[in-house]
Amino acid sequence: MPSTPESQARAAPAKASRVRWFILAVLFFVTAVNYADRATISIAGSAIKTSLGLTPVQMGYIFSAFGWSYVLAQLPGGWLLDRFGSKVTYFFSIFLWSVFTLFQGGVGFLTGATAIGTFFALRLLVGVAEAPSFPGNSRITSAWFPRHERGLASAIFNSAQYFATVLFSPLMGWLVHSQGWPSVFYFMGALGVLTALFWLKAIHAPKDHPWINQAELAYLREGGALVDLDGQQAASSAQVQTWACIKELLGNRMLLGIYLGQYCITTLTYFFLTWFPVYLVQERHMTILTAGFVASLPAVAGFLGGIVGGWFSDWLSRRGQPLSVSRKLPIVVGMLMSMSMIACNYIETDLLVVAVMSLAFFGKGVGALGWAVVSDTSPAQAGGLSGALFNTFGNSAGITTPIVIGYIVQGTGSFAGALVYVGANAALAIACYLFIVGRIERVELKTSVAR
Numbered sequence: 001m002p003s004t005p006e007s008q009a010r011a012a013p014a015k016a017s018r019v020r021w022f023i024l025a026v027l028f029f030v031t032a033v034n035y036a037d038r039a040t041i042s043i044a045g046s047a048i049k050t051s052l053g054l055t056p057v058q059m060g061y062i063f064s065a066f067g068w069s070y071v072l073a074q075l076p077g078g079w080l081l082d083r084f085g086s087k088v089t090y091f092f093s094i095f096l097w098s099v100f101t102l103f104q105g106g107v108g109f110l111t112g113a114t115a116i117g118t119f120f121a122l123r124l125l126v127g128v129a130e131a132p133s134f135p136g137n138s139r140i141t142s143a144w145f146p147r148h149e150r151g152l153a154s155a156i157f158n159s160a161q162y163f164a165t166v167l168f169s170p171l172m173g174w175l176v177h178s179q180g181w182p183s184v185f186y187f188m189g190a191l192g193v194l195t196a197l198f199w200l201k202a203i204h205a206p207k208d209h210p211w212i213n214q215a216e217l218a219y220l221r222e223g224g225a226l227v228d229l230d231g232q233q234a235a236s237s238a239q240v241q242t243w244a245c246i247k248e249l250l251g252n253r254m255l256l257g258i259y260l261g262q263y264c265i266t267t268l269t270y271f272f273l274t275w276f277p278v279y280l281v282q283e284r285h286m287t288i289l290t291a292g293f294v295a296s297l298p299a300v301a302g303f304l305g306g307i308v309g310g311w312f313s314d315w316l317s318r319r320g321q322p323l324s325v326s327r328k329l330p331i332v333v334g335m336l337m338s339m340s341m342i343a344c345n346y347i348e349t350d351l352l353v354v355a356v357m358s359l360a361f362f363g364k365g366v367g368a369l370g371w372a373v374v375s376d377t378s379p380a381q382a383g384g385l386s387g388a389l390f391n392t393f394g395n396s397a398g399i400t401t402p403i404v405i406g407y408i409v410q411g412t413g414s415f416a417g418a419l420v421y422v423g424a425n426a427a428l429a430i431a432c433y434l435f436i437v438g439r440i441e442r443v444e445l446k447t448s449v450a451r
Contacts, residue, residue, distance in 0.1 A: 016215035020144045023209075024153050026202045027137050030094060031160035033195050034133050035273070036168040037101045037126065037188050038066060042274050043172040044181035046281050051108075051181065052115055060406025063274040065120045067398025069127030074395070077131035078388025079242060081139055082381075087203050090136040095196035097129035102189025105182035134371065135387030142375045142383055143206055146223020148317050151327065154372035155310020159365060161269065162302035169277075169296045226380055245382050245445060249389055252443055255377060257436030261331075262370045262394035264429035268338055270401040271422045272298065272361060275415075283415045284350055297354055298361035305365025309334055313369055323440040327373050328433050330366050337363025338426040345416045367429070370394070379445045386443075397425075 041048070041063060049059050080089045100122050107119045137157050145153040168188075175183045206212060206220055206227040220227050249255055280286045280294055309330040316326035341360035344353050370390065378386035401422075408417040 016219050017211060017213045019209055019212045019216060020149075020153075020206075020220070022211070023140065023144050023203065024156055026199070027140060027157040028160045028163070030090075030195060030199065031133070031137060031157050032164040032167065033094075033188070033192055034097070034130060035161040035164035036172075037097060037192060038130075039164065039168065039273055040101065040104070040172060040184045040188055041066075041123065042277050043169060044176050044184050045274075045278055047176050047181040048119075052119075054116070056410040057403075057406045058116070059278075060402045062116070062120055062123065063402035063406075064399050065123035066127040066130075067270070067395055067400075067402070069124040070131055070398060071127075071392050071395050073128040073131035074135070074388040074392040075246070075385065078135050078384035078386075081132055081136055081384035081387075085205075086136045086139050086143075087200075087205070089132050090203070091196055091199050093129055093132045093136070094192060094199055097126050097133075098189050098192025098196060100125040100129060100189075101185055101192060103185075105185035105189070108180070108182035131388075131391075132384075134391050135384050138371050138374050138378070138387040138390075139383050140203070141371070142226045142378070144220065144225060145375075146220055146225050147376065148223060148314060150375050151313035151317065151369060151372040152307075152310035154375060155306045155313070155365075155369060158368050158371055159303045159306025159310075161273075162299040162306060162361070162365060164299075166296045166299045166303060169299065170293050173293060226383070242385070245379075245385055246389065248445060249379075249382070249386055249443070254437050254440065255386070255389075255443065257432050257438070258370065258373055258377065259390055259393035260436065261429045261432035262390055263397050264425040264432065265331075265335070265364070265367060265370060266394040266397040267401050267425035268360075268364045268422055270398050271405065271418070272302075272364075274402045275405050275409075275418065276357075279415050279418075282409075284353065286350075294354060298358040301358035302361035302365040305334065305362035306368055307365075308362075309366035309369055310372070312366075313372065323373075323376055324438075327369055327376070327440055328437070331369055331433050332367070332430050334363040334365065334367025335426040335430045337366065339363075339423045341419050342423040345419055363426075373440060376440060377442055379443050381445060 045059065045063070048054070048062075054062070077089075077093075104119065104122045104126075107115050107122070110118055138154070141150060141153050141157065172184045172188075175187060204210070206217060206225070217227060250259075276298075280290075286294060313326045313330050316329065317323070338360045340356055340363070344356050347353050347356065371387075374387050374390045375383075404421060405415075405418040408421065409415060
């Protein structure tokens with residue numbers, strides 16, 4: 001029979017939907033809110049320091065409170081993700097960290113040691129609540145993106161940390177300046193609660209999403225996406241022997257090099273997240289309002305660097321380069337650029353300092369491919385645990401960086417040594433990827449799965 005236009009239309013393969021990019025947009029927004037909640041303390045830091053009469057070392061410990069609990073809660077958070085899935089675990093994470101952020105505004109009604117202790121405790125609780133967030137991002141990216149798109153996808157959600165500074169730092173600086181520092185916590189806490197409710201409506205596993213079609217689902221499967229991650233993989237995760245799995249992951253040289261490298265890279269993140277606005281106020285003598293706006297400029301560069309790094313990595317992958325090249329090359333180049341911040345110790349002009357810091361932050365963005373590497377290498381049955389270990393090592397820098405810089409600033413009276421410390425960590429990240437990691441490939445569990 002001759003074919004008709006109607007029969008040809010019925011026979012034509014359906015065009016693949018693009019729901020995965022909507023999922024990525026949701027991850028991007030949630031991660032921006034996540035990092036804005038972390039950054040509230042840095043934007044309000046100078047005002048809090050004055051209000052509560054804190055020394056630089058005391059401020060360093062308050063800055064680090066988030067990091068202590070965030071690190072300690074990583075493994076339980078990863079286990080929850082593997083056991084109960086990303087959607088439910090992540091919802092409670094968003095909701096709880098937002099409530100604890102909102103409560104921090106109430107510290108303004110307290111005084112003395114009570115205020116300091118309450119602030120420290122609430123920062124600890126925010127850290128616990130946020131623990132599943134980035135391992136959750138990694139799991140969702142593994143499920144929703146094929147291997148050759150995963151570098152860009154991971155770079156985009158990771159670059160939300162810079163976008164958070166671009167979008168929220170000027171707003172939070174204005175709130176501190178005009179409404180007082182507690183207003184920052186009230187605003188961000190309320191926004192986070194609304195975000196948690198939006199998450200429940202927007203996020204589904206690939207097989208369960210009402211908007212996806214079979215063509216996109218097939219495209220994901222063929223490209224290596226773990227589309228069953230919250231289905232059969234969640235069931236099989238119950239068979240994983242948790243402590244044996246952790247021991248096996250830490251015994252893998254490639255993964256250990258990745259984890260150590262992330263500690264060094266995250267040192268840069270926490271410098272910009274905690275002490276950078278204080279550096280602008282104390283070392284460069286800017287007002288809090290000006291610092292809030294100026295801090296957004298390197299963040300714009302970091303955001304652009306993250307997109308460029310992810311695109312470049314996937315471009316190399318599509319042209320046949322192995323993961324060991326397509327992931328490592330942007331990381332090494334980015335960290336080399338980040339080391340340029342040390343030059344700020346020899347620059348007098350504020351405009352040039354901001355330009356160099358922007359270059360350093362751009363490089364940090366280019367090199368921030370760790371979550372793509374985790375998505376490429378984590379065992380399917382233990383993606384949450386592997387991501388949690390990765391984040392444990394990385395965010396240990398959230399503990400050490402604020403404290404070390406606090407001691408350096410108090411002991412020397414300047415930030416010169418602090419910039420050298422941060423730049424040296426960028427150099428160590430390069431060493432980890434060049435001399436420890438070796439070939440990048442997915443790990444298969446051997447001894448830690450119950451038979």
